Amino acid sequence: MxxxxxxxxxxxxxxxxxxxxxxxxxxxxxxxxxxxxxxxxxxxxxxxxxxxxxxxxxxxxxxxxxxxxxxxxxxxxxxxxxxxxxxxxxxxxxxxxxxxxxxxxxxxxxxxxxxxxxxxxxxxxxxxxxxGSSRLGPDALQITALQFEQQLGHSKREIKPALLDQRAVAGIGNLYASEILHVAGIHPQRCCALMNRQQWQAITIATHKVLLEAIQHEGSTLSDGTYRNALNKQGGYQNQHRVYDRAGKTCPRCQSSQIQRIVQTQRSTFFCAGCQKRKGALL
Missing domain, CATH: 3.20.190.10 (MutM-like, N-terminal)
Structure with missing residues (x-):
């Protein structure tokens, strides 16, 4: 952040x-x-x-x-x-x-x-x-499904930590990775190499959707209150979060499962086990 x-x-x-x-x-x-x-x-x-x-x-x-x-x-x-x-x-x-x-x-x-x-x-x-392109991946607002697949499709990493790799895709961090995967319906522990083209397309659409929505709300100001816009005012996207920092609460998508928290590469991940199935996860 x-x-x-x-x-x-x-x-x-x-x-x-x-x-x-x-x-x-x-x-x-x-x-x-x-x-x-x-x-x-x-x-x-x-x-x-x-x-x-x-x-x-x-x-x-x-x-x-x-x-x-x-x-x-x-x-x-x-x-x-x-x-x-x-x-x-x-x-x-x-x-x-x-x-x-x-x-x-x-x-x-x-x-x-x-x-x-x-x-x-x-x-x-x-x-x-x-x-340059050898140091930084395609920008997350412009990346295509084909680029996502080329950048990460052969990786044996879990998809959530992989999305944080700035050499693969530039701009996504821990908060928005959880939100993107929830919108895409992809389990955060799914192996990149096991994902098909349809799933890369889903992640691409979700990436653009979530990031553009967050920009429209001028970003997320979390509970510590640190983030402010250029006019020293809070962002508003924290009020739109679907899963991030909402462990134990009901998923707003399926309205039945509780949001869970796990730790991946020493970072918190939030997801809905009902909406984001485990198939293909590295468990």
């Missing part, structure tokens, strides 16, 4: 910064664990101040700010990072600030409670090296 819907919401929230002139870059003093900013802030500032933002995009779970110098600022929120344009939840966890002119937003902020995220300035070539 944040996953693709939350990061895409952040990107959309700062989109009006396109065309803005960068007039300042600051790494904020913080009493907590410092985040990784690369290069060192004086070099970062020298390369960026005076450039204009040409595009705001997303690669997997990262926000990308493209500059007219053909360099990219890549912000990776990891567990608790936020990209904001207004005052953050707390000032003590504000890590990085970009000051702007000639656009709707006066600033872009990076806030991170746990300090696990990073902000990096990359050349066009370095960006391709780090985020």
């Amino acid at each position: 944040p996953e693709l819907p939350e990061v895409e919401t952040m990107r959309r929230g700062i989109a009006a910064a396109a065309g803005g002139l960068v007039v300042g870059i600051e790494k904020m003093p913080c009493p907590c664990k410092p985040i990784h900013v690369s290069p060192a802030i004086h070099s970062f500032r020298k390369r960026v101040v005076g450039t204009r933002i040409t595009q705001l995009s997303r690669i997997g779970k990262r926000v990308v700010i493209w500059l007219d110098s053909e360099e990219a600022i890549v912000i990776e929120p990891r567990m608790t990072g936020l990209v904001l344009v207004v005052n953050p939840p707390t000032m003590e966890h504000l890590r990085w600030r970009m000051v702007l002119e000639d656009c709707q937003h006066q600033q872009i902020l990076y806030w991170d409670r746990r300090g696990l995220g990073n902000v990096r300035l990359l050349s066009k070539n370095n960006f391709q090296e780090q985020f």
Whole structure:
């Protein structure tokens, strides 16, 4: 967390910064664990101040700010990072600030409670090296059933952990993997290599459906309250969750079975045994 819907919401929230002139870059003093900013802030500032933002995009779970110098600022929120344009939840966890002119937003902020995220300035070539097709799978919003099958169809892994592999498909995390598999009707322990084309098609349709719904609701703010959109407001998709963090509750789909929780590769998985049959599971 944040996953693709939350990061895409952040990107959309700062989109009006396109065309803005960068007039300042600051790494904020913080009493907590410092985040990784690369290069060192004086070099970062020298390369960026005076450039204009040409595009705001997303690669997997990262926000990308493209500059007219053909360099990219890549912000990776990891567990608790936020990209904001207004005052953050707390000032003590504000890590990085970009000051702007000639656009709707006066600033872009990076806030991170746990300090696990990073902000990096990359050349066009370095960006391709780090985020090209050899390092990152197809984006989860664009991936096709054929690509899913090509990426994972020969794997002996269980499908739920496999969906978290960013080299196979970019953007899906633990929360949305459970939701996607429930919509697709696929058991989370099913072996990838035992899945047929119809099931890959079901996962593809469910992936697009769930992620687009979550984006429409501006992401999920969980019980810890950490995730916020660019205006420091909660997302709303947590109210639409079908299985995630709902162990013991009645499945909203079949209205008969209880949602179960298991642990896969040290991560919680939630599913309905009634809707998601065990056939082909690695049990």
